[in-house]
Amino acid sequence: MTAxxxxxxxxxxxxxxxxxxxxxxxxxxxxxxxxxINKGSAQMIIVQIFPKLLDGEQFTRTLSxxxxxxxxxxxxxxxxxxxxxxxxxxxxxxxxYIKEKGDAKITLRKIYQGxxxxxxxxxxxxxxDEIEQSEIVNQLKDKTKNELASELENSExxxxxxxxxxxxxxxxxxxxxxxxxxLRNFECQICGKYILKKDGLKYVEAAHIIPxxxxxxxxxxxxxxxxxxxxxxxxxxxxxxxxxxxxxIEFKLNGVRYxxxxxx
Ligand SMILES: [Zn+2]
Numbered sequence: 037m038t039a040x041x042x043x044x045x046x047x048x049x050x051x052x053x054x055x056x057x058x059x060x061x062x063x064x065x066x067x068x069x070x071x072x073i074n075k076g077s078a079q080m081i082i083v084q085i086f087p088k089l090l091d092g093e094q095f096t097r098t099l100s101x102x103x104x105x106x107x108x109x110x111x112x113x114x115x116x117x118x119x120x121x122x123x124x125x126x127x128x129x130x131x132x133y134i135k136e137k138g139d140a141k142i143t144l145r146k147i148y149q150g151x152x153x154x155x156x157x158x159x160x161x162x163x164x165d166e167i168e169q170s171e172i173v174n175q176l177k178d179k180t181k182n183e184l185a186s187e188l189e190n191s192e193x194x195x196x197x198x199x200x201x202x203x204x205x206x207x208x209x210x211x212x213x214x215x216x217x218x219l220r221n222f223e224c225q226i227c228g229k230y231i232l233k234k235d236g237l238k239y240v241e242a243a244h245i246i247p248x249x250x251x252x253x254x255x256x257x258x259x260x261x262x263x264x265x266x267x268x269x270x271x272x273x274x275x276x277x278x279x280x281x282x283x284x285i286e287f288k289l290n291g292v293r294y295x296x297x298x299x300x
Pocket of ligand 1: 224225226227228229262263264265266
């Protein structure tokens with residue numbers, strides 16, 4: 037058997053504490069005793085950084101870039117892509133936090149971007165876009181349906197890449213998708229389902245009928261809101277479009293026929 041690297045031992049110890057196999061003080065003592073890590077750092081890893089990374093929450097203390105890199109690799113290996121997504125969202129908040137403090141760690145941002153790029157995005161939005169869309173939803177949630185519909189129309193006619201909402205700049209495409217999600221109630225347009233997130237917001241995905249790489253754009257007539265299952269079926273299943281207009285789309289997906297309104 038090959039010996040574990042120090043980074044793997046740190047990770048495994050923090051993991052045992054996270055999963056309740058070791059108490060916090062047992063974990064901290066193991067790191068201090070076996071790897072000669074100072075107690076403050078051991079505590080910071082076990083109590084703050086490891087659990088917050090896995091749970092997707094902001095942390096303020098920082099690790100060496102090398103240790104972060106190993107942690108992300110091991111999270112992907114041991115827990116899979118969903119947990120890596122959580123960790124990247126925690127890391128993004130952390131990077132923003134240290135950037136705000138005037139201490140941007142360029143290399144840390146690089147490894148964040150590298151892992152973000154490595155995630156398969158299901159053909160629509162990257163994690164970054166998802167985060168941006170949720171922020172926009174939050175900014176717009178108090179507007180009336182009429183106000184939202186006219187915002188959507190304005191955004192469609194706009195040709196700029198970026199838009200500003202409450203002094204913050206966003207991709208215009210993300211604003212359009214956020215508006216479509218609100219106006220269509222965040223429901224899968226095939227089965228009516230959505231995922232309820234722990235923050236109380238609903239999660240649904242936006243599928244491009246004509247894919248982006250074939251010049252499909254963000255416009256209500258080209259966007260279907262789908263739950264993750266139907267999104268994958270739409271992208272990977274046997275799809276046959278029978279009719280597609282401004283107002284509706286009729287298609288067969290794995291032999292089942294659907295007629296779905298694309299109006300707002
Ligand atoms: Zn569905």
